[in-house]
Amino acid sequence: MANSKSKKVTPLMAQYNKIKAKYPEALLLYRVGDFYETFGEDAVKAAQVLGITLTSRNNGGSDVELAGFPYHSVDTYLPRLVRAGYRVAICEQLEKPSKEKKIVRRGVTEIVTPGLAVDDQLLEYKSNNFLACVAFGRGKKDACGLSLLDLSTGEFLVAEGAVDYIDKLLQSFQPKEVLLSKDKRQEFERVFGDRFYLTTQDEWVFTTDYTDEKLLKQFKAASLKGFGVEELRVARIAAGVALHYLETTENRNLKHITRISRLANDRYVWLDRFTIRNLELLYSPHDHGVSLIDILDRTVTPMGGRLLRKWVVLPLKDKAQIEARHEAVRTFVDSAPLLQDLHASLQQIGDVERLISKVPLGKVNPREIRALSDALCAMGPIRARLMDSPSNTLRQLAEQLDPLPDVCSEIGRRIRDEPAVNLAKGGVIADGFDAELDELRDITKNSKNRLAAIQQREVERTGISSLKIGFNNVFGYYLEVTNKYKQQVPPGWTRKQTLTSAERYITEELKLLEDKILNAEDKILQREEQLYEDLVLWLQDYIAPVQRNAGLLARIDCLLGFAKVANRQRYTEPEMDESQDIDIVQGRHPVIEQQLEVGEQYVPNDVQLDPDGQQIIMITGPNMAGKSALLRQTALICLLAQMGSFVPAERARIGIVDRVFTRVGASDNISSGESTFMVEMNETASIMNNITDRSLILLDEIGRGTSTFDGISIAWAIAEYLHNNGRARPKTLFATHYHELNELAESLPRIHNYSIAIKEHGNRIIFLRKLIAGGSQHSFGIHVARMAGMPTSIVARAGDILTQLEAQHITEQGDPAELAAANDLPLTAPATRPAATASLSTDALQLSIFETVDPTAGRLRELLDMVNINSMTPIECMMKLQELKLVIEETPS
Numbered sequence: 030m031a032n033s034k035s036k037k038v039t040p041l042m043a044q045y046n047k048i049k050a051k052y053p054e055a056l057l058l059y060r061v062g063d064f065y066e067t068f069g070e071d072a073v074k075a076a077q078v079l080g081i082t083l084t085s086r087n088n089g090g091s092d093v094e095l096a097g098f099p100y101h102s103v104d105t106y107l108p109r110l111v112r113a114g115y116r117v118a119i120c121e122q123l124e125k126p127s128k129e130k131k132i133v134r135r136g137v138t139e140i141v142t143p144g145l146a147v148d149d150q151l152l153e154y155k156s157n158n159f160l161a162c163v164a165f166g167r168g169k170k171d172a173c174g175l176s177l178l179d180l181s182t183g184e185f186l187v188a189e190g191a192v193d194y195i196d197k198l199l200q201s202f203q204p205k206e207v208l209l210s211k212d213k214r215q216e217f218e219r220v221f222g223d224r225f226y227l228t229t230q231d232e233w234v235f236t237t238d239y240t241d242e243k244l245l246k247q248f249k250a251a252s253l254k255g256f257g258v259e260e261l262r263v264a265r266i267a268a269g270v271a272l273h274y275l276e277t278t279e280n281r282n283l284k285h286i287t288r289i290s291r292l293a294n295d296r297y298v299w300l301d302r303f304t305i306r307n308l309e310l311l312y313s314p315h316d317h318g319v320s321l322i323d324i325l326d327r328t329v330t331p332m333g334g335r336l337l338r339k340w341v342v343l344p345l346k347d348k349a350q351i352e353a354r355h356e357a358v359r360t361f362v363d364s365a366p367l368l369q370d371l372h373a374s375l376q377q378i379g380d381v382e383r384l385i386s387k388v389p390l391g392k393v394n395p396r397e398i399r400a401l402s403d404a405l406c407a408m409g410p411i412r413a414r415l416m417d418s419p420s421n422t423l424r425q426l427a428e429q430l431d432p433l434p435d436v437c438s439e440i441g442r443r444i445r446d447e448p449a450v451n452l453a454k455g456g457v458i459a460d461g462f463d464a465e466l467d468e469l470r471d472i473t474k475n476s477k478n479r480l481a482a483i484q485q486r487e488v489e490r491t492g493i494s495s496l497k498i499g500f501n502n503v504f505g506y507y508l509e510v511t512n513k514y515k516q517q518v519p520p521g522w523t524r525k526q527t528l529t530s531a532e533r534y535i536t537e538e539l540k541l542l543e544d545k546i547l548n549a550e551d552k553i554l555q556r557e558e559q560l561y562e563d564l565v566l567w568l569q570d571y572i573a574p575v576q577r578n579a580g581l582l583a584r585i586d587c588l589l590g591f592a593k594v595a596n597r598q599r600y601t602e603p604e605m606d607e608s609q610d611i612d613i614v615q616g617r618h619p620v621i622e623q624q625l626e627v628g629e630q631y632v633p634n635d636v637q638l639d640p641d642g643q644q645i646i647m648i649t650g651p652n653m654a655g656k657s658a659l660l661r662q663t664a665l666i667c668l669l670a671q672m673g674s675f676v677p678a679e680r681a682r683i684g685i686v687d688r689v690f691t692r693v694g695a696s697d698n699i700s701s702g703e704s705t706f707m708v709e710m711n712e713t714a715s716i717m718n719n720i721t722d723r724s725l726i727l728l729d730e731i732g733r734g735t736s737t738f739d740g741i742s743i744a745w746a747i748a749e750y751l752h753n754n755g756r757a758r759p760k761t762l763f764a765t766h767y768h769e770l771n772e773l774a775e776s777l778p779r780i781h782n783y784s785i786a787i788k789e790h791g792n793r794i795i796f797l798r799k800l801i802a803g804g805s806q807h808s809f810g811i812h813v814a815r816m817a818g819m820p821t822s823i824v825a826r827a828g829d830i831l832t833q834l835e836a837q838h839i840t841e842q843g844d845p846a847e848l849a850a851a852n853d854l855p856l857t858a859p860a861t862r863p864a865a866t867a868s869l870s871t872d873a874l875q876l877s878i879f880e881t882v883d884p885t886a887g888r889l890r891e892l893l894d895m896v897n898i899n900s901m902t903p904i905e906c907m908m909k910l911q912e913l914k915l916v917i918e919e920t921p922s
C-alpha cells in the first residue's frame with residue numbers, strides 16, 4: 030500500500046491515498062497526465078498481469094511501487110485486468126490542469142468487474158454478460174431468489190424457487206459475477222459450488238423495503254404489479270440488490286434497464302442440471318467438443334445468438350407457442366428467396382441491442398450512432414417482406430417492428446455518413462445541420478477568401494486601391510493604408526500603428542473574423558461535442574422502442590437460423606400433440622451425425638415410447654455400441670421440437686414433454702470410492718421424487734459405480750419403481766451392461782427389451798448401430814475378448830470363472846434378480862440397504878487356474894491378485910485379459 034503514515038506525503042499521493050481508501054477492494058487506475066498509474070500492491074499486481082515495468086516513486090521519504098501505462102492503451106490493458114479477476118476502479122482527472130491549482134481534482138468515474146462489463150473488448154458478442162444476485166429465503170423451506178442483469182443489453186430477469194431451480198438457472202445463464210450477502214458465502218458455495226466469481230454485499234442491503242424502493246425508483250413506478258414480480262419477495266430482493274450494486278459502482282444512468290421480467294418456471298421444460306451438462310446443450314466438456322448450440326446456431330445478429338442460448342435451455346411446453354415457431358420455420362424452409370432476402374437484411378442490422386444500451390451509459394461513439402440508423406433503415410424492408418409472407422407468426426412479429434423513421438432521418442441529418450470514431454477528433458456532425466458549425470468550418474476552410482473578400486469590398490467602397498490586409502502577432506489582422514490614401518480612411522476604422530509610409534487600422538468586422546479564425550478549431554470541437562450530446566440525449570427517448578425492435582429481430586433471426594439448419598441437415602417438422610407418446614421414426618443424433626469421419630454414415634433408429642404400452646425401454650449392448658447416443662438423441666429430438674426447431678428424423682410425433690431427467694452412472698468408483706456412488710444414488714433418488722406423466726428419463730449405466738451385484742440390484746429396483754410407481758408413468762430409456770435386467774420384462778409388461786446389434790466378422794466386431802427388439806444375452810467382456818483374438822484356453826477359462834462366480838454368489842446371497850424381485854425394494858433402498866459384499870471368495874478358483882497355466886503362473890497370479898473383477902466394466906476385463914495374454918506371450922517357455 031502507498032504509505033499513508035509517511036511524514037511528508039506528496040500532495041498527489043495524499044489525494045491517491047484518500048481515493049484508494051474508498052475503494053480498498055479495487056485495483057485503482059489513477060490518471061496522471063497522459064498515464065494511468067497504479068501504486069503499491071496494485072502496481073505489483075498490474076505489472077504481473079500486464080507485463081509492464083514495475084518501478085518505484087519517492088513518496089515523501091519512503092518509496093512506493095509504481096507501474097503505469099499510457100491512457101490510450103486502456104482498451105488493451107483494462108480487459109486483461111478484468112479477465113484476470115480484478116475489480117478495476119478508474120480514477121480520472123475531473124478538471125483541466127491550471128497554473129493556479131497545485132493539484133487537479135480527481136475521482137473514480139467507473140468500476141469495471143466481470144459482471145459489469147460493457148466494453149466490446151470484454152464481451153462475447155453472442156453471449157449475455159450477466160451479473161447475478163442470489164438472495165436466500167428466511168428458512169430452509171423458503172424459496173431462493175435470483176436476479177440476472179446484463180448491463181450491456183439492459184436485460185433484467187428474475188426467478189424464485191427451490192435451490193435446485195436456481196442452481197439450474199445459474200448453470201444455464203453462466204453469470205460472470207454473483208452478488209450475495211456477506212454472511213452467505215459459505216452457504217452459497219455449499220449449495221452452488223465454488224466456480225462463480227463472487228462479490229459480497231452488506232447484509233442490510235438484502236431487505237425488502239430497501240430493495241423495493243430501488244426497483245420502484247428504477248422503473249418510475251408506484252407498484253411492481255405490472256411486471257409480474259409482486260409475488261416474488263426474495264427475487265425482488267435479489268433484483269434490488271443488483272441495482273444497489275450498480276449505483277455503488279458509479280453506474281448511475283440506467284435508462285436502458287426498462288423492464289424486469291420473470292423467468293416463469295412453469296412455462297418451460299424442466300431440465301435438471303445433469304441434463305443440461307449431459308446432453309451438452311451449451312458446452313461440451315471434451316477438448317474441441319461440439320455442443321448442440323454449435324450445431325444449431327446459424328443466427329446472423331448477436332441478439333439472435335444470445336436469444337438462441339435462452340431458447341436452448343428453456344424449451345417451451347405450450348403446444349400453440351411451439352407450433353407457432355414451427356410454422357415460421359416452415360415458411361422459411363418452403364421459400365428460399367424469402368430466406369435469402371431476410372438473411373441479407375439481417376446482416377445489416379448489427380448489435381442494435383448493445384448499441385442502444387451505450388446511449389445512456391455515455392459510451393456510444395459516432396460511428397455506432399450511424400450504425401444504429403443503418404440498422405433502423407434496414408428494418409423497413411424486413412418488415413415489408415415479412416408482412417407479405419404466408420406465416421402468421423412472422424406477420425405478427427413484423428407488425429410490431431417499428432423502423433422509427435424519425436430517428437433514422439434525424440441521425441442522417443445530424444451525423445456525417447462516415448463520421449470519426451472518436452468525437453474528440455471532430456468531423457462528426459453533418460454539414461448543413463447547424464449554421465454556427467457550418468460557419469466555423471467555413472471560417473477555417475475559407476479564412477483567406479473571406480479576408481480577400483473584405484479587402485476587395487473595402488477597396489471598392491473607399492477607393493483606396495493599395496489597401497491590404499495583413500497580420501502580426503501584436504494586434505492580429507489589420508488594414509494597411511499607404512500615406513497617399515490616409516484622407517480616404519472611413520470613420521469606423523481604428524488606427525493601431527503608424528509606419529513611415531503607411532498606417533495600420535483595425536475594424537470591428539476584422540476583429541470578429543480574427544476571433545473566429547483563431548478560435549474556430551477549438552470552437553468546432555466544442556460545438557460538435559455539444560450537438561452530439563444533444564443527439565445522445567434526444568436518443569434516450571427511443572431506448573425502449575429500439576430494444577423492442579432488437580427483441581423482435583432476435584426472434585426472427587432464431588427462426589431463420591432454425592430453417593437454415595433444417596435445410597442443411599435435412600431436419601423435418603415434428604408433429605406436436607397433447608398425448609404422452611413419443612414416436613420417432615429414423616431419428617438421428619444432431620451432433621454426432623455432424624462429426625462422423627468421411628465415408629461414415631449415421632445409422633438412424635426408431636424409438637417409440639408410450640406410458641400405456643412401451644413405457645420403459647431397456648437397452649443392452651456392449652461398450653461403444655451406441656446406447657448413450659440413442660438415449661441422448663431421443664431427448665434432443667424432443668427438446669429441439671419444443672424449442673421450435675425442426676428435428677433430425679424422418680418423422681416425429683411428440684407428446685409435449687414437461688421434464689427431462691438424466692443420470693449417467695459414475696464411470697469409476699475405484700479412485701473416488703463410495704462417495705461417487707452415494708452421490709449418484711442421491712441424485713437418482715431426487716429424480717424419483719419429481720417425476721410426472723410427461724417426464725422423459727434417461728438412465729445410462731445407472732448402478733455402474735458399485736460392484737456388479739449391487740449395481741444390478743439397484744438398477745433393477747429403479748426400473749421397477751419407475752414401472753410400478755402409482756403416481757406417474759414417466760417414459761424412460763434405460764441403457765445397461767447388465768443383461769440380467771432383461772428378466773424384468775418378463776414380469777413387468779411396460780418394460781420392453783431392446784439391444785443394439787453388433788456383428789462378428791473374423792476377429793472384429795462390427796457395430797451395426799441398429800436398435801433391435803429383444804435384449805442381448807451376452808456376457809460382453811468375455812465375448813469381446815474372444816473376438817479380439819484371445820487364446821481360446823483363456824477365454825474358455827474366463828467363461829468358467831464367470832459361471833462359478835455367479836453360481837457361488839447365488840448360493841451365498843441369492844440371485845440378485847430374484848432377490849430384488851422378491852424384496853420389493855423401496856425407493857430409499859439404494860442409500861440405506863446394506864451393500865452386498867463386494868469381495869468374492871476366489872481362492873479356490875485361483876488355485877485351479879494356476880495349476881493349468883504354469884509356467885507363467887507366478888506373474889499371472891500377481892496380476893490377478895490386483896484385480897477386483899466386481900468393479901470392472903466388460904471392456905476393462907477385456908483389456909486385463911489382453912495384458913495376461915501378453916504375459917504368456919512374453920514369457921519364454
Ligand SMILES: Nc1ncnc2c1ncn2[C@@H]1O[C@H](COP(=O)(O)OP(=O)(O)OP(=O)(O)O)[C@@H](O)[C@H]1O
Pocket residue numbers: 621630631632633650651652653654655656657658659798
Ligand atoms: N447410430 C449411430 N450411427 C453411427 N455412429 C454411431 C451411432 N451411435 C453411436 N455411434 C458412434 O459410436 C460411438 C459410441 O457410442 P455410444 O457412446 O453411444 O456407445 P455406448 O454403447 O453408450 O458405449 P459405452 O457403454 O461405452 O458408453 C459414438 O461416439 C458415435 O461415434
